[in-house]
Amino acid sequence: MSRNVTCAFSAAKDAHMTMLYFDFNATTPLSHKSKAAILGMLDQFANPSSKYSLSRHLTTLIKGAKDSMAQLVGGDAQRIIFTSGGTESNNLALHSVFSQFPATQLSRYHAICSAIEHSSILETLFWYQKKGLNLTLIEPKENGRIDLEKLNRTITPQTCLIALMAINNETGVIQPYDELAVSLKGKGIHLHIDAVQAVGKWPLPRFDDIPLTLSFSGHKFYAPKGIGGLYYSQQVKIYPLLHGGGQEYGLRSGTENTLGIAGLAAAAEEACQELPQRLQYCQKMRSHFLNQLDKSGINYHLNGETNPEFQAPWTLNISFPGIRAEALANRLDLCHGISVSLGSACSNNSTSPKRSHVLLAMHAPYSYIDSALRISFGHFTELWAINVLVNALQQEIQHLLTMSGEQI
Numbered sequence: 001m002s003r004n005v006t007c008a009f010s011a012a013k014d015a016h017m018t019m020l021y022f023d024f025n026a027t028t029p030l031s032h033k034s035k036a037a038i039l040g041m042l043d044q045f046a047n048p049s050s051k052y053s054l055s056r057h058l059t060t061l062i063k064g065a066k067d068s069m070a071q072l073v074g075g076d077a078q079r080i081i082f083t084s085g086g087t088e089s090n091n092l093a094l095h096s097v098f099s100q101f102p103a104t105q106l107s108r109y110h111a112i113c114s115a116i117e118h119s120s121i122l123e124t125l126f127w128y129q130k131k132g133l134n135l136t137l138i139e140p141k142e143n144g145r146i147d148l149e150k151l152n153r154t155i156t157p158q159t160c161l162i163a164l165m166a167i168n169n170e171t172g173v174i175q176p177y178d179e180l181a182v183s184l185k186g187k188g189i190h191l192h193i194d195a196v197q198a199v200g201k202w203p204l205p206r207f208d209d210i211p212l213t214l215s216f217s218g219h220k221f222y223a224p225k226g227i228g229g230l231y232y233s234q235q236v237k238i239y240p241l242l243h244g245g246g247q248e249y250g251l252r253s254g255t256e257n258t259l260g261i262a263g264l265a266a267a268a269e270e271a272c273q274e275l276p277q278r279l280q281y282c283q284k285m286r287s288h289f290l291n292q293l294d295k296s297g298i299n300y301h302l303n304g305e306t307n308p309e310f311q312a313p314w315t316l317n318i319s320f321p322g323i324r325a326e327a328l329a330n331r332l333d334l335c336h337g338i339s340v341s342l343g344s345a346c347s348n349n350s351t352s353p354k355r356s357h358v359l360l361a362m363h364a365p366y367s368y369i370d371s372a373l374r375i376s377f378g379h380f381t382e383l384w385a386i387n388v389l390v391n392a393l394q395q396e397i398q399h400l401l402t403m404s405g406e407q408i
């Protein structure tokens, strides 16, 4: 085969495998408009902080991007700080809360967070806990949703922070962050919402009248990796993590990621316009997947809330009893070119495989946890790809059961 033919073949194979991608909660491909916006910026190399005309339109680009993001997060553009993504935004928000207090007095303060938060919240809070902070972790109900009454019972006069994510990355369960925000009015407790899995995908209400921070990440909604941000309400003082040139009103130093910001702005504008259609589309994909799965006779169990009101339609956390999820995911990948996740992609970084902290906190039985896959869709997912996925699941589950001497 000539070199060109090989390249054309592997490009077609890559495109096909991209269509068999079912891990949109880990990251999303660039949308066409986001990609075009980045390509259009490739030669715009100037530093936005410089004062000459070559830089001036970059300042306009950054301002415009904040306006677009403000629409998505339901807040004011001047209180959006661009960061490198969700992890940095979560760290910045929590750091800002605890920086208000003298480090030696942390033990006088109390924070509450759900036990199903992303590691960028949990690990940061554990770090402050080692320095003296009193921390309460709240486990969800079996359906993966936090019970607000239970959470409210743990509030004390020392409580300074509650961290509750908007949508769980492993189960897609929508948390009662909006009710919590309303109930915190007048209490002076800071609410941090990790909205990384919600911004650009799920409509958010406007949160104005409490001390609140809300984080987002571009690569979860068709913008590039390495760009995200933090929204903060008027009652919040941000204490920077990064000191230096004073960019982002002095709250996040470092030359702005103009390529990322251009891609983020385009993705945000598209998301604003297309949100209802995208949600409807994902709902259709989900129903089709579940119908096909039912027809296939595969034995499965859905982990987490099944009421569509509290379930992101693009996420399924699904157990196949009797099957080791790792073996199934490997076979889907190697034999069919299908990408699915075992749970949170971030926890895949650890060297020893760990049981999902989210499913453990939901008290799911080990047989469900060890056989759970996370399948997540996007509006790029096509019906035929779902059919391929279900056929492959049927084939590989049958294979793995036969190997272990069982039947489908």
Ligand code: PLP
Pocket (backbone or CB within 6 Å): 025, 026, 084, 085, 086, 087, 088, 090, 118, 120, 165, 167, 168, 169, 194, 196, 197, 217, 218, 228, 346
């Ligand atoms: N928060 C949640 C809920 C996430 O799902 C993720 C990434 O998976 C993050 C935070 C981290 O975001 P980033 O990858 O932009 O650092």
